[in-house]
Amino acid sequence: MEDTLLRQTPLFKLHKALGARLAPFGGWLMPIQYKGILTEHQHTRSSASLFDICHMGEFMIYGDVVKSGIENIITFSLSGMEIGKCHYGFMLNKDGGIIDDLVIYKLAEEKYMIVVNAATKNKDFAHLKENLSTDAKLEDISEDTAKLDLQGPLSRDILVKLVSERVLDLGYYSFGHFAAFGEDNIISRTGYTGELGYELYVKTSMAESLWNMLLADERIEPAGLGARDTLRLEMGYPLYGQDIDDKTTPLEAGLEHFVDFNKEFIGKDALIKQKKEGLSKKLASFKTDSRRSPRHNDKIFAEGKEVGIVTSGSFSPSLGMGIGIGYVENGYDWLGAKITIKSEKSELEAKIIDKPFYKEGTARK
Amino acid sequence: MNIPEGLLYTKEHEWAKIEGSKVVVGISDYAQSSLGDITFVELPKVGDEVKQFKTLTTIESVKAASDVYAPLTGKVVKINEKIVNSPEVVNQSSYEDGWFVVLEIKDENEKKNLMNAADYKTYVEGLS
Structure with missing residues (x-):
């Protein structure tokens, strides 16, 4: 470009x-x-x-959470939010795929700010516009x-x-x-x-x-x-467009924590169905045993079989080793599982571990 | 951009310092700067034979993996272990402490396929 x-x-x-x-x-x-x-x-x-x-986008939404239709678009409960709080969650399509991950700020009763990704901004706006009722006022303030x-x-x-x-x-x-x-x-x-x-x-x-x-x-x-x-x-935070997209669900991405099944929202039926039938793949975290790094689109093998794909991989500056996340077939994603990550150039031994990779973060201190 | 006189260069941004029948090999300042922080270096073994412009080894930066090519055909006679344990040395001193290998030159004539400092400078300027 x-x-x-x-x-x-x-x-x-x-x-x-x-x-x-x-x-x-x-x-x-x-x-x-x-x-x-x-x-x-x-x-x-x-x-x-x-x-x-x-580069990220910001929208304002004015209106009652239920009458405006916003509650039905977002995966967590806005009705339960207090003014002055933010919440992370998703907008899903009917198949449960993630249209975007976002943060909503409750500025006042009937006044919300939504912060969305740069590349998805226009599609997010279109989705909101299509699904909000005439009671809502939507404004792009980016x-x-x-x-x-x-x-x-x-x-x-x-x-x-x-x-x-x-x-x-x-x-x-x-x-x-x-x-x-x-x-x-x-x-x-x-x-x-x-x-x-x-x-x-x-x-x-x-x-x-x-x-x-x-x-x-x-x-x-x-x-x-x-x-x-x-x-x-x-x-272990996902990047939209790389680790999650409109073909992956929050369940597959291990982000069910940000989905409230006690309310209605677009995509809920698909998620319930997926829960019942079981997940075919899940986002796993892994580290290599060297300074070599897994890379986006590398293939994941276990027990001699191709079982997944790396979505994000990099050298970890804090840990001094290669780390990555990627989708792994059901049954091969258990903690401690040994996997091999293959690219054209290399073949790396790695192990599935729990996230976060870095455990000394001060975010909540 | 630092491009020392007296060295020969490849289009893939390796440098070659001829010392009698041997050649010291590394990557240029332009290469280390473009790659950013180098986090992993793999080296061939002493005794390995390499061919001009074929893969000598692989290095990784935070963002990506890349190949390093042999500027001349030859046999590896010495490797720089220091950059395996401290890859950042390649960023800090790409022409001195950050050298990769020493090769025993097989064919002196291949030198004509390499650029001198002035030609390499023109080449690099044409890239941006």
Whole structure:
């Protein structure tokens, strides 16, 4: 794809000035790394890193959860949510396949913000529009919204100093409104790294000044999507379009925890049927016995038979070995199972283990 | 981009330093920078025979696996164990401490298939 067809975030010039390496992701030209993936990864685990996540989409939905139809679109219960909380879950198609994974913020009674992936934004909007009732008002605020993630064990101390003491009140998966960067910004204690961290939503016009203000703190370094990927993989978090998509269900992906079977939602019947019939494949986590890494689309063998495929694989900077996740046929995905991962270039011995790979994350501390 | 004089280069971004009947082999600054953090290096065994422009070994960065090719045909007479245990040395010092192997050259004539520093510089500039 030509660079000219790719979208640029409001921070694009700053990334170039920082010497970032840029590459296409989800239709955007995004910073992949600045100083290097390993350095940025370790800095996030030990201090705090700043990520430009402006490519992700944000929608507003106004209306009663039931009458608007939103409750029927999302896999978890919105009726039970408190104002000021966020929740992770899915929109499914009728077959139970994942249209997108998302986070919903309850801003007020009858007022929700939905944060979705970049590459899926248009299809998500279409799906919402089609399934919401005339009682609902749906609005795409992505253009006007910049999202910066500050992630790392020092992120709380930094935001307390730079923003407000009230940051201390934010529990895991809750958010607050702050006025530090223009009017009414949202800061949530959420993230994709496994570390204590926050996601900051500001007006697009404020993105540059917020970025510069945060980077002025010497504890913060910029980090790109390369480190974001190794950080999330060490936690076993799925990446939409790679580990989960509209052909995989939350059950196969081991994410049933984010599905509430006590309510109605699109795709529920298919999931119940899948539960009854049993799963043919499941997302498994595995590590190699060397510094060599499994890679996307490598084949998984067990007992001499092809039993699966790697969806994400990388060197784990924290563990110093190769790690990966992928779909493995039923019966071969037990903890401790020895598998062989084959690519054109290599054949790696690996073992199925429990996630997260990295167990020292500070996200809930 | 650091492209030292006196070395020969391949289109696949290996360098070759001729020392009498032997050649020291490594990857260029351009290669290590493009790959990013190198996390794994496999080396051939001493005694292995390699052919010009055929796979010498495989290396991995955080993002991907790639092949390293032999700049000349020859027999492996020395390997750099240091980069197996500390692959980051290839990033830090691609022309010095980060060398891969020493080969006993089989055919001096093959040198004409390699680029000098000036030609390699032009070649690299044409890539971006």
